[in-house]
Amino acid sequence: MIDCELPTEGRNPRTLDVDTLPTMEVLRLINSEDATVPRVVGSVLPEVARLVDLAVESLRAGGRVHYFGAGTSGRLAVLDAAELPPTFGIWGRVVAHNAGGPGALSQAVSGVEDDVDLGRRDALDVGPGDVAIGIAASGRTPYVVGALRAAAAVGARTALISCNPHTPYGDEVEVHIGLATGPEVISGSTRMKAGTATKLVLNSFSTTLMIRMGRTYSNLMVSVNALNSKLRARLVRILTEATGMDARTCENALSEAGGNTRVALVSLLGEVPASRATMVLEETDGGVREALQRLRSA
Secondary structure, X not given: XXXXXXXXXXXXXXXXXXXXXXXXXXXXXXXXXXXXXHHHHHHXXXXXXXXXXXXXXXXXXXXXXXXXXXXXXXXXXXXXXHHHHHHHOOOOOEEEXXXXXXXXXXOOOOOHHHOHHHHHHHHHHOOOOOEEXXXXXXXXXXXXXXXXXXXXXXXXXXXXXXXXXXXXXXXXXXXXXXXXXXXXXXXXXXXXXXXXXXXXXXXXXXXXXHXXXXXXXXXXXXXXXXXXHHHHHHHHHHHHHHHOOOHHXXXXXXXXXXXXXXXXXXXXXXXXXXXXHHHHHHHOOOOXXXXXXXXXXX
């Protein structure tokens, strides 16, 4: 029977004989369980949308978004936060706190997930108006609970991503994204369906957040800067796609913009010098469409 308090710890009736099966059948079982995850994530999109809106409000007011997690949850948080600067050109605004610090990324550190005080200490970095997001498959990891309570105490907005929709700690936060992933292929191995669901939620949350913050143009990645020749070639292609202009014109604009893709794009579409494009982008906190609207209404 599935533990109603810790659904991910229950035994999965569909995989009881998994250790007696040939390789291909084991893989089919894992795949069939994984196939249930997107539907589960789809059922919580209204809660994810609420969290995105909270984070947009915070970032636009100068705040930050903080992830707190331990074990698999902490590693996924670090991965998501680490990928945002090179992808969307946003630095130090979405940060991850992993129980046990960098050393816990490559190997487990004993006891840190149960350390409420460690969570409180790591949350000292959270300020009023920030958004603190706890990530815990069980929905009750002491490190995460300690961090969220400390964050709430200083006036931060709080949220919890868990695979335990009925955790009582969901009532303590403004947004609880409770993923009903159920028991794992291997009981308690939350690096599997729970981890996959968490990764999908984080991908959806942070990507939507960056889109809402104007860090894309259409579906193009325009917040990457030309740091090497390979990136420069990619960015010239992006600029030609976005503007319909020839590669030489786009390459010249990128050079005049000092390798800043958004500046080059606003310069090209707004028909202004790179210096003016830079100024307008600063006024719009980097939002390309808003910068273009300001230029057109000026």
